[in-house]
Amino acid sequence: MIKIEKLHKSYPIGKDSLHVLKGLDLHIKEGEFVSIMGSSGSGKSTLLNIVGLLDNHDEGNYYLNGQKIEKLDEKKAAILRNKFLGFVFQSFNLITYKTAIENVALPLYYQGMGRKERQKVAMQYLEKVGLKDRADHLPSELSGGEKQRVAVARALATNPKVVLADEPTGALDSATSASVMQLLKDINREGMTVFVITHEEDIAEQTDRIVRLKDGVIISDEKVNKKVNA
Amino acid sequence: MFDLDRWREIFQSLNKNKLRTALSGFTIAFAILLFTLLFGVGNGLKHTFEEQFAGDSQNSIYVNSGLTTKPYKGLQSGRRIQFRNDDSKFINQEFSDKIQFFSPNIQRNMQVIYKGEQNRYTVRAVYPDYQPLESAEIIDGRFLTYLDVERKSKVVAIGKLVEKDLFGNFSALGKNLNIEGISYKVVGVFKDPGGDNDERYIYTPFSTFQGMYKPNDELDYIGMTFSPDLNVDQAIAFSNLLTKMLKEKHNVDPRDQGAIRVRNYAEGTKNVQQFMIVLNVIILFIGIGTLIAGVIGISNIMVYIVKERTKELGIRKALGATPRSIVGMIMMESIFVTAIAGYSGLMIGVFALKAIGDTLEEKYFILNPSVETYVVVGATIVLIIAGTIAGYIPAKRAASIKPIVALNDE
Known part of the structure; x- marks a missing residue:
């Protein structure tokens, strides 16, 4: 699903440049539940941005769903994002003046889906995350956990190939963190590839595979022993 | 879309x-x-x-006469130039294609009486063409006609304010005004965009006054409008030529500014x-x-x-x-x-x-x-x-x- 070969990325800082990713190789198959672990500055967010087509890489190859990503203009990137990727951000990134259901329906709008159908699909996903009764609330009227659930519903709405979650529990307390993680686990069990970035060990341990990143290099890549009744 | x-x-x-x-x-x-x-x-x-x-027609030209200020061709200065009917004829013949409306004029300030009311007004003896020259607009009755001129009728068209002064709220139409002892019938009342002054004039046929207040063929001044086909520069050229020819006709030094004065509104218009x-x-x-x-x-x-x-x-x-x-x-x-x-x-x-x-x-x-x-x-x-x-x-x-x-x- 996601295949990365010798990926390099550096950011210019004044005259110098900061080499953030130093030749990463990573292969994520369909249906996997992967977490990228690393402290801040390890390059994990940069990796997610590149995987999420929010930023472009300098060197190396990146294949998304078998398609080689290179020389993407903004329009193509937007279409690919809309088609293949769903995002969950640490700070939720809901549009503040839109209700929950409108936020969930927004990627469908950009897909060109009709209004009625959009509402229907959005409602289905809100129901899936357990927020059907909150559909007409604005983000400011929702709790942090609820906001993140709306974000998950929004990420799922277009039925993407991969859900990318950047510190999805970073702004949540442990109880709501657990419920959001449970939600991600559930959608993974239904076959969705889920890609989580975190610096919290206990979050990473709830995934099936942990890739540890340090100073722009992968230092370990191991399967987690499945607890029987996770 | x-x-x-x-x-x-x-x-x-x-x-x-x-x-x-x-x-x-x-x-x-x-x-x-x-x-x-x-x-x-x-x-x-x-x-x-x-x-x-907008008081008067923007294409008006007025020709006035006065005393010569320079001796010319053996004639002394201080001579009075008097326009006569043949000057009217002369101008009309020479410039028929450049003139739109034309009227000689005799003007007097006169005592006007109607019943108990009286006042002094400027009375102008003119041709019917004078109406467009003044931009006067009839609101009641009619203006003077050529028939009035031919018959030397004792009729007048009066300004709105004359009517108001002398008749109050009543209509002046058909009433007789006493102008210095002679009775004139009011045939029309006009208004004038030129304002109060222009609405205190009284117009009467040119021929009625000539002979009565002026010797046989004399007149006071001439008013005309140039043809609207002329542009401003052409109009000024026309009045310059007119001045030159009138000065020649009356043996006036071309540099004499006093004897014959031509005022062309086109200059102001410019x-x-x-x-x-x-x-x-x-x-x-x-x-x-x-x-x-x-x-x-x-x-x-x-x-x-x-x-x-x-x-x-x-x-x-x-x-x-x-x-x-x-x-x-x-x-x-x-x-x-x-x-x-x-x-x-x-x-x-x-x-x-x-x-x-x-x-x-x-x-x-x-x-x-x-x-x-x-x-x-x-x-x-x-x-x-x-x-x-x-x-x-x-x-x-x-x-x-x-x-x-x-x-x-x-």
């Missing part, structure tokens, strides 16, 4: 951000309101100015026209300046709005919005707000001008302040174009920001 969903997005965004919408709308509406008011008031000044010069051009340029300058200020205002606001929405635009991009749809959305918002707000400003301005009307005429010389339809339409179009540009530049920039940069914007 018409995409209901897109309009829904725009209305929602405008509606949920009322302060922002109100501020940008207010800027535009205010700029256009100012533009309309300034333009209208400028036009009001222009109207007053035009009216000041100055007035130039003044009007300057006034127009000033009005245009003010108008364009105000518009530009408004355009700059809306551009600033649009830049700010886009900046404020950077994060939202980043989210939209992450969710699959193409740069084109971002640009389209912002531009449509911008055009929509400018068009609606601009139009409201315009309408408020137009109605304000209507309400002001002629109330400022006396103190501030502003008559009927108004804006022409084409100015209104033009300003609206300029606004919409301005809204488009004002929206396009920041929208283009916003659309080209990488989503990751936009998302990190706080």
Whole structure:
């Protein structure tokens, strides 16, 4: 699903440049539940941005769903994002003046889906995350956990190939963190590839595979022993 | 082109951000309101100015005679030049193709009595052609006719104010006026855009007065209008030639300024026209300046709005919005707000001008302040174009920001 070969990325800082990713190789198959672990500055967010087509890489190859990503203009990137990727951000990134259901329906709008159908699909996903009764609330009227659930519903709405979650529990307390993680686990069990970035060990341990990143290099890549009744 | 969903997005965004919408709308509406008011008031000044010069026909020429100031061909200075009927004939023969209306004139200040009321008025003995020369407009009865001239009828056409002075609220038509002992019948009442003075004249047939108050063939002065086919320069050339020929005919030194005086309104018209051009340029300058200020205002606001929405635009991009749809959305918002707000400003301005009307005429010389339809339409179009540009530049920039940069914007 996601295949990365010798990926390099550096950011210019004044005259110098900061080499953030130093030749990463990573292969994520369909249906996997992967977490990228690393402290801040390890390059994990940069990796997610590149995987999420929010930023472009300098060197190396990146294949998304078998398609080689290179020389993407903004329009193509937007279409690919809309088609293949769903995002969950640490700070939720809901549009503040839109209700929950409108936020969930927004990627469908950009897909060109009709209004009625959009509402229907959005409602289905809100129901899936357990927020059907909150559909007409604005983000400011929702709790942090609820906001993140709306974000998950929004990420799922277009039925993407991969859900990318950047510190999805970073702004949540442990109880709501657990419920959001449970939600991600559930959608993974239904076959969705889920890609989580975190610096919290206990979050990473709830995934099936942990890739540890340090100073722009992968230092370990191991399967987690499945607890029987996770 | 018409995409209901897109309009829904725009209305929602405008509606949920009322302060922002109100501020940008207010800027535009205010700029256009100012533009309309300034333009209208400028036009009001222009109207007053035009009216000041509208008293007489703009193509009038008056020929007067006086004393010679220079000896010429053995004749002494101080000789009186007297126009006669043959001068009328001469001018009409020589310049028939250049003259539109023509009338010799005998003028006296006379005592006029009707029953108990009496007053002194200027009585002018003229041909029927004199009416268009004075721009007089009959409101009751008729003006003099050639039949009156032929018959030397004792009839008069009187100004509106003469009627008011002598007859009060009653109609003067058909009544007889006593003018220095002789009875004249009132056949018409006129008004004159020249104002009070011009509405206190009394007109009577030329032939009636000639012989009675002037020896047989003498006359006081000649009034005429030049043909409207002549432009200002041609008209001035015509009156110069006329002067030259009359001086020759009466043996007057060509440099003598006193004996024969020709006053051509075209010369004034030329100055007035130039003044009007300057006034127009000033009005245009003010108008364009105000518009530009408004355009700059809306551009600033649009830049700010886009900046404020950077994060939202980043989210939209992450969710699959193409740069084109971002640009389209912002531009449509911008055009929509400018068009609606601009139009409201315009309408408020137009109605304000209507309400002001002629109330400022006396103190501030502003008559009927108004804006022409084409100015209104033009300003609206300029606004919409301005809204488009004002929206396009920041929208283009916003659309080209990488989503990751936009998302990190706080």
